[in-house]
Amino acid sequence: MDPNVSLITLGVPDVEQARQFYVEGLGWEPILDVPGQIVFLQVGHGLALSIFGAGELAKDVDPTLVPDEAAGAAQGPRGVALAHNVGSAAEVDAVLADAARAGATIRKPAQRAEWGGYHGYFADPAGTLWEVAHNPGWSVDPDGTVRLGPVD
Numbered sequence: 001m002d003p004n005v006s007l008i009t010l011g012v013p014d015v016e017q018a019r020q021f022y023v024e025g026l027g028w029e030p031i032l033d034v035p036g037q038i039v040f041l042q043v044g045h046g047l048a049l050s051i052f053g054a055g056e057l058a059k060d061v062d063p064t065l066v067p068d069e070a071a072g073a074a075q076g077p078r079g080v081a082l083a084h085n086v087g088s089a090a091e092v093d094a095v096l097a098d099a100a101r102a103g104a105t106i107r108k109p110a111q112r113a114e115w116g117g118y119h120g121y122f123a124d125p126a127g128t129l130w131e132v133a134h135n136p137g138w139s140v141d142p143d144g145t146v147r148l149g150p151v152d
Contacts (some may be wrong), residue, residue, distance in 0.1 A: 002145040006047060007048050008043075010051055013053075015039065018038045018125060021124055038051065086132065088134055089134050100111045137149040
């Protein structure tokens with residue numbers, strides 16, 4: 001298996017609420033939008049984010065689940081955060097403010113990070129954690145290779 005991620009699926013309790021947050025609140029463009037069922041968003045070169053009902057995702061993984069089991073299985077794993085890296089501390093502040101206006105809950109206000117950068121966290125309406133960070137040691141080559149260097 002090649003080390004490649006092409007799609008990240010968020011299982012959410014309310015697809016329409018998540019759609020409103022990402023599309024109308026944050027201004028992300030859908031590449032496919034099936035109202036009430038699933039929304040696909042382009043989030044990077046060859047990378048899409050899909051918003052799918054949590055119970056439907058659980059049933060997709062295990063079709064033998066009955067509705068109550070699917071609802072319980074849909075809670076999903078914890079200990080996962082998605083990250084959005086930006087070019088400056090001011091951009092971290094702006095993105096967190098945009099997310100809050102769109103309906104996110106700020107979980108950690110923007111601040112200097114222990115690792116030397118600047119970051120904060122928000123949770124979308126379904127509770128998915130997003131880190132917004134400025135890491136001066138982070139760069140991406142034209143071919144998409146991520147480079148991480150030391151941060152003073």
